[in-house]
Amino acid sequence: MTPRPSFSKRLWSLCCSLKLAIVxxxxxxxxxxxxxxxxxxxxxxxxxIDQLTLIDWWQTRGAAHLRLSWWLTxxxxxxxxxxxxxxxxxxDWLGKIRAxxxxxxxxxxxxxxxxVLGAYIWGSFSGFRHDSVPLYLxxxxxxxxxxxxxxxxxxxxxRLSETGRPLDxxxxxxxxxGDQQLAATEISINHPLLWRGLVVVPVSFGRDVRGFRxxxxxxxxxxxxxxxxxxxxxxSRLTVETFYPDAMLRGDRVIKRGNRLGEPAMLLRLEQPGQxxxxxxxxLRGPLPYPLVSAGIRIRxxxxxxxxxxxxxxxxxxxxxxALAGGILIISGIIIALASFYRKRxxxxxxxxx
Amino acid sequence: MLQYQIPLLxxxxxxYLAAVLGxxxxxxxxxxxxxxxxxxLVACGWLAQSGSLLLRWQAAGFLPVTNLFSTQFFFSxxxxxxxxxxxxxxxxxxxxxxxxxxxxxxxxxxxxRDPAIPALIxxxxxxxxxxxxxxxxxxxxxxxMAFSIGVLYLWQQARPxxxxxxxxxLRKLNEEAVFLGFCLFSAxxxxxAIWAYIAWGYYFSWNIKxxxxxxxxxxxxxxxxxxxxxxxxGRGYAILSILGFAVVLFTYLGxxxxxxxxxxxx
Numbered sequence: 001m002t003p004r005p006s007f008s009k010r011l012w013s014l015c016c017s018l019k020l021a022i023v024x025x026x027x028x029x030x031x032x033x034x035x036x037x038x039x040x041x042x043x044x045x046x047x048x049i050d051q052l053t054l055i056d057w058w059q060t061r062g063a064a065h066l067r068l069s070w071w072l073t074x075x076x077x078x079x080x081x082x083x084x085x086x087x088x089x090x091x092d093w094l095g096k097i098r099a100x101x102x103x104x105x106x107x108x109x110x111x112x113x114x115x116v117l118g119a120y121i122w123g124s125f126s127g128f129r130h131d132s133v134p135l136y137l138x139x140x141x142x143x144x145x146x147x148x149x150x151x152x153x154x155x156x157x158x159r160l161s162e163t164g165r166p167l168d169x170x171x172x173x174x175x176x177x178g179d180q181q182l183a184a185t186e187i188s189i190n191h192p193l194l195w196r197g198l199v200v201v202p203v204s205f206g207r208d209v210r211g212f213r214x215x216x217x218x219x220x221x222x223x224x225x226x227x228x229x230x231x232x233x234x235x236s237r238l239t240v241e242t243f244y245p246d247a248m249l250r251g252d253r254v255i256k257r258g259n260r261l262g263e264p265a266m267l268l269r270l271e272q273p274g275q276x277x278x279x280x281x282x283x284l285r286g287p288l289p290y291p292l293v294s295a296g297i298r299i300r301x302x303x304x305x306x307x308x309x310x311x312x313x314x315x316x317x318x319x320x321x322x323a324l325a326g327g328i329l330i331i332s333g334i335i336i337a338l339a340s341f342y343r344k345r346x347x348x349x350x351x352x353x354x
Numbered sequence: 355m356l357q358y359q360i361p362l363l364x365x366x367x368x369x370y371l372a373a374v375l376g377x378x379x380x381x382x383x384x385x386x387x388x389x390x391x392x393x394x395l396v397a398c399g400w401l402a403q404s405g406s407l408l409l410r411w412q413a414a415g416f417l418p419v420t421n422l423f424s425t426q427f428f429f430s431x432x433x434x435x436x437x438x439x440x441x442x443x444x445x446x447x448x449x450x451x452x453x454x455x456x457x458x459x460x461x462x463x464x465x466x467r468d469p470a471i472p473a474l475i476x477x478x479x480x481x482x483x484x485x486x487x488x489x490x491x492x493x494x495x496x497x498x499m500a501f502s503i504g505v506l507y508l509w510q511q512a513r514p515x516x517x518x519x520x521x522x523x524l525r526k527l528n529e530e531a532v533f534l535g536f537c538l539f540s541a542x543x544x545x546x547a548i549w550a551y552i553a554w555g556y557y558f559s560w561n562i563k564x565x566x567x568x569x570x571x572x573x574x575x576x577x578x579x580x581x582x583x584x585x586x587x588g589r590g591y592a593i594l595s596i597l598g599f600a601v602v603l604f605t606y607l608g609x610x611x612x613x614x615x616x617x618x619x620x
Contacts, residue, residue, distance in 0.1 A: 109540070201554060320551065
């Protein structure tokens with residue numbers, strides 16, 4: 001009678017079991033089949049899942065809709081167990097490598113899969129995704145999640161077809177840590193900025209109204225935006241404190257309605273020698289405020305001043321390089337496994353039967 | 355030169371039709387000569403289709419595989435190539451009937467469609483996309499071959515005939531088709547992941563197409579292991595090949611045509 005193997009040996013056998021791998025893969029497959037349809041038909045819950053890391057999505061949306069998202073937890077558990085099973089198989093093979101070296105290709109694929117899975121888990125826990133961030137020229141954008149790091153847009157040029165269809169978006173960006181430049185490159189479609197797990201890709205672009213151009217009789221044009229300051233010959237000084245592209249009056253307060261051009265308004269400050277300072281709102285579709293008229297200022301709005309911005313996605317995935325290493329191992333494993341497969345076929349070798 | 359693309363495609367369709375008739379005759383008359391003629395016709399059809407594909411590729415400046423017409427075209431081309439590989443290597447003869455019939459259906463379904471090549475979306479303008487597509491459809495073609503061989507295996511088991519390869523060879527062919535398909539589809543997934551990372555900033559998307567591609571990969575990874583389990587060898591493997599093809603069809607056509615995804619077909 002053969003002695004019963006110890007518990008640890010039985011446990012290790014279970015962890016390396018081929019049948020366990022098939023059961024876990026089957027369970028994950030069936031669950032993903034059903035779950036994918038749940039995802040597809042519930043965009044209100046799952047629509048933004050790619051805009052966040054899996055953990056962030058779970059904390060913000062998934063946990064709040066357990067009735068629809070429970071399967072994802074079970075799927076993740078099955079895939080994790082499958083990953084552990086695959087790793088155990090690889091370790092088990094390593095221990096028998098002298099006798100089973102011909103399986104090198106297959107086990108490199110196993111190791112590659114474990115690395116890709118590990119990388120995905122690492123990225124989900126430690127990474128972040130900032131989807132569709134508007135970046136203005138020369139205004140450093142602090143990257144949330146990487147303290148002290150900024151992204152600056154140095155130049156932006158959209159490329160349009162003859163029909164006006166966007167073809168590409170070329171943004172020259174600089175990654176900074178404090179004042180230190182870490183990376184600088186021109187990004188466009190399929191050419192992102194890559195830096196130690198950080199990836200910056202172009203998404204879109206837009207333009208918003210930053211101010212207005214005015215006509216001054218006998219003096220030409222005058223561009224006014226937030227922060228503009230104009231000194232007139234009479235000694236008076238006009239300052240634009242705030243500009244709203246679309247504003248409305250609620251009670252005695254002016255509030256901003258949005259960034260699209262609607263009812264543009266400017267909060268102005270007028271300083272005149274020997275007179276009290278005046279501060280008030282000027283709705284550009286209305287008449288010029290009386291204090292400006294009485295100060296001899298004659299300006300008439302003619303056209304809005306636009307500024308173009310680039311919309312970028314800024315993702316950080318510390319596991320991305322590990323995932324790439326896993327991918328390279330998988331491809332290497334496939335090439336070796338293919339060579340080995342045909343060699344075995346030539347020798348008339350048959351698959352092992354367990 | 356582009357005006358020859360459709361005549362070449364018709365020529366390929368005629369060759370495949372004649373090949374199917376040849377294989378039918380071979381099945382009935384057990385004529386080796388007929389099997390040889392049918393194989394030659396498949397090769398001629400594939401060459402004509404390759405010519406059409408090259409003309410389209412040259413005219414577009416990129417591998418045209420961005421809508422239903424062109425993906426089915428490329429799928430059919432890959433399937434004919436896969437069949438040629440198996441027939442030239444193993445002389446499977448009448449076993450080609452089923453796979454060439456599937457190919458004929460593919461060709462017949464695209465002939466009435468508009469062959470115009472749509473403009474390339476900027477994000478698809480990368481060699482990674484070309485590699486992703488080539489490996490994807492050659493992988494699908496192998497899975498289709500496995501499906502055909504699976505059906506023939508069950509047929510041979512239920513009604514043995516000398517015109518089809520024996521069960522041992524059919525089992526070996528099925529395992530080879532699944533293994534090659536898995537290798538090619540893994541490469542497709544890998545190039546797709548790298549492309550997704552540089553285009554969107556993440557290498558795995560939870561979009562339904564990506565999830566089902568992962569399901570296809572997981573299913574065939576399971577099949578590559580199942581051949582080592584006695585219960586799943588032979589008949590079980592043939593049934594799994596048929597089920598796997600259903601998953602492939604849903605991933606390719608079901609999602610592309612019925613559901614909204616990041617891989618639209620039309």
